[in-house]
Amino acid sequence: MDYRETGLKALEVVGGKDNVKNLTHCATRLRFEVKDRSKVDLEKLNSVPGVLKALESAGQFQFVIGPSVNECYQAVADEIGIAGGAVDDNHPEDMAPSGKKDDKGNLVQKALGLISGIFIPVLPALIASGMIKALLTILTRMSLVNTESGVYTIITFVADSVFYFLPVLLAATSAKVFGMSQGLAMMLGAMLLHPTFSNAVSAGTSLDIFGLSVRMTSYSATVIPIILIVWVASYVEKFGTRFLPDVVKYVFRPLLVMIVMIPLSFCVLGPIGAIMGDGLAALLTWLQNTIPWLLPTFIGTIAPLMVLFGLNNCTIPLIYAQMSAVGYETVAGPGMLAHNIAEGAASLALALKSKDTTIRQEALTTSFTALFGGITEPAIYGFTLRFKNVLPCVMIGGAAGGLFAGLSGLVRYATAAPSIVTLPTYMGEDPSNIWKAVATLAIAFVVTFVLVFFVKTEDTNKVIKNDAVTNELK
Template sequence: MSKKYEKLAQAIVAKIGGSDNVSTLAHCQTRLRFVLKDESKADKEGIKKLEGVANVIESGGQFQVVIGTHVEEVYEEVVKFVSPAEDTQAVEKDNRNVLSKLIDFISGTFSPIIPAISGAGMVKALLAILVLFNLVSNESQTYYVISFIADAVFYFLPVLLAYTAATKLKCSPYLAVGLAGILLHPNFSALVTAGEAVNVFGIPMRLVSYGTSVIPILLIVFAQSYIEGFMRKITPNSVKIIFVPMVTIFVTGLLGLLILGPIGSYAGEYLALAFETLQNSGSWITPTIIGATLPIMVMFGLHHSVAPLGTMQVASLGYEGIWGPGVMVSNISVGVAVLVAGLRSKSKDTKQIASANGITALMGITEPGLYAVALPKKYPLIAAMIGGGIGGFYADFTGTVRFATGSSGLPAIPLYIGEDIGNLINILIAIVIASIVTGVVTYFLSFRFEKDEAAIVPDSIEVTLEDTTLMTPIEGEILPLSEVKDEAFASEALGKGFAIEPTEGRVVAPFDGEVVTVFPTKHAIGLVSNTGVEVLIHIGIDTVKLDGKYFEAFIEPGQPVTKGQLLVTFDLDKLKEEGYVTQVPVVITNTHQYSTIENLTKGTCNENEEVLLVRV
């Protein structure tokens, strides 16, 4: 097994506070998901800066380290350095609110089984293709066998959920699997088929099939965690191995069959009714919202908490349309937006990154494209949300559904093949609509944003890079970029540097050089030093909305400047009065051309103090 991610794994574990700070660890398609005992011990900014880490997100009680599509390889190395506590007797203080705990539980329960569900869904899609092209008859034995191969994961869903739920609740996953087996036991199924009244200790038992169900087993494992925990506390160690599992299975099993299972089945039936009602009347509302907002959900790690709705709907109705279509068009929109942004970018590095990550997004994995291109540039994200929303509206306004769950990219199109090809045609139209809208919006927005975010040094300027010391361009308090209230700067996606919380409304040149860009709104200036350092000085956050109001520029593009020369003045008090963040990021936009960038000053500063040393 390759160990190329061993150093990255060691660094991640060290910066999350060490192995002892890890309560649980899992991974999804693109990110490592930690539940930490003390999140204050984690060096979030330090992890973000590690080569191989795209981002860090804290959501739903989880500390999520975004890696990319090769996350499983990194996970295999990380687990070598982590030993999450599994002692069911250990009681740790948990200060999270109820909503955070619920989101963490749902996400942690469903995330590990996504590969099995996706794989089974794609087998069903393959079978649909074989039938569509008359390669297999739906009355043949071949169809029968492949069908139950694909359905097995969904039928035994209670078993899979039992294991993952028990792992999250820190009770025995093997006892949980045994309890799930009770619900699916052939003898119980025979009682359901017979339909005759059954009483246990005089209590009537509701006869219902629990295959493909979700809620009953979650309630049962929840009860198991308390019953098992209680038995571990009161049972002597000498007989614990016998009596704890015996009482847990007996009490929880009966409780599940007589009370919790029926409650869960009623809840499931009402949930199925809600799904059906939503699907048949106004179903466009949810998928349109998902199509438009999924990138934001992905960035905050919330999508794994909502995605189980699709699994539940498939399990209860045999199809679903409130999650899958919206996700499909959203992912395609992100891919198109990233590809078009790459074509419009003047940076060769951006073009290469966008082409690779855009194709990955079309395949259903959007996070690399989101963090590397869409989020830093912003306008591809806006375009993808517009295109995704319009594509989602069409798909679900026409009642488009998919018949199995799986990944949501181009390879998942066969999931929409049913008894007729109507759903397939509609999802293809929705994809085309989303792609065209996204592509057009991205293209036209690029004329403004690529102009603002173009490479600071034009090709016509040729300089020999030298070590350079930058002076402070503004008076105030120096801050690390990580404290800037804008993700594009804070993540260092635009380059390394520093920020200043200004106390005066004037900006001066940090070196001898030339003005390359003065944005029409005057809120940002691009400079290049005589030694080749490319700098972006951005006055305030979102101040572009002021359209130049409160700003006055004293230079123009192409003009040479000397260190300390006045560049721009602005009304600091007015910016504060109107609620704008007044932080001034100063970024080295050609960071990749330097070996080290060292901050020389901390705390308060005046104009023309040495602040940054850039070494070739």
């Protein structure tokens, strides 16, 4: 399959390069934000070769491709003539307050679009950090690296650097979403982490700005404060763009932003964001202590539907709010591990029971991708939603694994797509946690595999079109 051609064909279907406002991709989806929806050929969205499913979600046209999505993205980026993914029309002078030139769509779509735009570009760095930590844990457990060595020290601070400077990374992505100058936004993130302020927080020193008390709190690894700060700063910058004379705008607009945002950030928005983050972390901790089975079971059960409608990204802010507070997360890691393994087990069972050679080959591929890569969309669109009775089997298997994960107290210490390969992300302070993860994996796999293998699944002897699934759901 020529995935570069797939990307170019997708570009053609959404109206060509002149109709693209923003281009991004995640682990499996090529995502277009378009200027004029009427130019998109809706009838041909699902006819692009190499695309498992095309859909409109969160204000974007998304093409589900699989692990080869980067080839498609690069082909489109080369054709459009961009390097970072954003088409060069995001200037403060012509952006609406939301950062988009058109604010069409319901509140849910807007919220999903904001979350995706802010967090998805940062995910590769977060995953790299998680996998580095997991590898380091393995090396130390095997006594291959001494915790007192320079290698250990360097690898540790390299992995931790992503979380320490997370506000700066999120400032850059938030600036693109809200239509603000990235340099200014990153400065707002960096000032929260400056050693002078951090040392004052550690020492318990009180600070004030023109008599306004500063809440002395650490913003390292926080999520909500910087997003609030950049959102408000984008309005201040647009105000300067509108009312400052052109002759001084270039010099005094950044000054205006900083004069307004320094006291607002340290005295109002930062503290509000920190309190919100602490509240979310406290709520999640309460759920874990009082109803530990709830979140993993819920996520393990409905994960296929969350992925289908792009709702899985909603968990990202919660994950990092909890991780920054307690050093681990229970929001998605335990439940998604059960789901991802269930998807792989379902595809493997279909591969073994089907008499169709094409189905067997495709199912084996999607099974491997889900089990070892944690990428489930090929399995979901290719088989879970394609054959009757498979979706309930996957949901039951995910629920069984998620229930055990919750009852056993499984947590995740680092972020990466849950899979067999990324099991080390469940290694941490509790030595038994990794075995809880293995048991969760085994339960989800066995339950789903047995159900799919023995439950009647129609049409496993012939290839059917993927379109039937989504139409049926609608």
